[in-house]
């Protein structure tokens with residue numbers, strides 16, 4: 001069953017449906033409609049945030065889901081503790097995404113301890129959201145079922161590449177035996193294809209598909225900076 005879920009993601013697109021606190025679309029029904037629309041467009045899985053969103057998406061969308069819970073304003077905020085991860089697992093998602101970086105976690109557990117405990121207590125798959133090659137390697141050694149580049153460019157010790165960090169994708173794909181998920185700043189279909197060519201097992205796209213405020217900003221800036229003919 002676990003193997004099937006992973007296999008269903010091979011060479012496929014995963015769409016992240018998230019709205020940020022205070023935004024007009026921050027509503028589980030809206031994120032579920034986003035997810036249903038992504039499913040119609042060919043997404044193989046949905047990535048989503050927050051227990052209410054995850055419960056509704058689980059009930060209404062017939063695709064596997066990667067769930068996370070963003071909480072707190074510490075450096076580690078993606079499913080930051082074991083308790084958060086267990087709560088996410090209870091929503092019924094197939095995969096729980098946790099912070100897989102080397103930074104201190106609010107509950108004092110290591111990434112390895114968190115993964116081990118999640119596997120001991122649940123049957124979810126664990127995706128480790130990493131920012132470096134070393135973090136990806138340690139997460140895979142610790143039993144992470146999938147390793148993502150999600151946090152590359154978002155830790156104090158990594159640089160934000162303009163598009164996805166394809167170098168990290170390549171390095172991880174050569175270094176670990178588990179699927180490498182390219183996530184973060186994939187803004188065009190060409191970049192998504194490039195991620196698979198660089199060795200990614202799947203590609204997650206969020207902003208460029210599901211965040212209209214940002215997409216509008218790209219267009220507004222382009223229009224605003226054009227010279228009147």
Ligand SMILES: CC(=O)N[C@H](C=O)[C@@H](O)[C@H](O)[C@H](O)COP(=O)(O)O
Nearest residue numbers: 016150154183184185186205206207
């Ligand atoms: C760094 C962080 O907190 N990333 C979050 C992780 O779930 C989301 O805010 C991103 O939208 C997601 O990773 C997809 O990336 P992009 O939106 O760039 O396609």
